[in-house]
Amino acid sequence: MSSTPRPDDRVSSAFRFATELVAWVATPWALAAHSVLLAVLSVVVLIGLPTLFSTPGDKRNVIVAVPGWVTIALVLLQVVAAVAAAWVAWHVSIAVLVSVLAVVTVVLELPRWRWLVSQ
Structure with a gap:
């Protein structure tokens, strides 16, 4: 195990x-028209x-x-x-905003991810 401190x-x-x-709301929303069971399952998984x-x-x-x-x-999985x-x-327009949010999230997560793979 690495002794590198966890990044802030x-x-x-x-x-x-x-x-x-967004994932918790949008995923069942997108799936509900096809299957209520899949919509519920998506929330359980996410x-x-x-x-x-x-x-x-x-x-x-x-x-x-x-x-x-x-x-x-x-x-x-959550981001996708x-x-x-x-x-x-x-x-x-909302989907574009969510996509921008996702990109920003991934970029900001990189230091944490580097730390996670070093563990």
């Missing part, structure tokens, strides 16, 4: 949370997986410890879900 991610965590919120799996040192309460790349993959669902469910 107060700003990136706000953007990450905003992206997660909220449940990051709650259940986390990298030690990244969260206070770790239920199931996973390597850093898994945490990164879970964040990317937010963008894809926004383009399916909402007006183009």
Whole structure:
């Protein structure tokens, strides 16, 4: 395990949370027309997986410890879900804003991701 201190991610965590919120709303919204079950399942997956799996040192309460790349993959799942669902469910102008939010989130997450893969 690396002794590198965890980077300060107060700003990136706000953007990450905003992206997660969009994913939690847009994904079931986009899926509901096709299947209510899929819409509900999407929320369970998008909220449940990051709650259940986390990298030690990244969260206070770790239920199931996973390597850093898994945490990164879970964040990317949220980002991709937010963008894809926004383009399916909402007006183009909103989808563009969500896409910009996603890009900013990924850029701000890079220091944390470098730290996560070093763990």
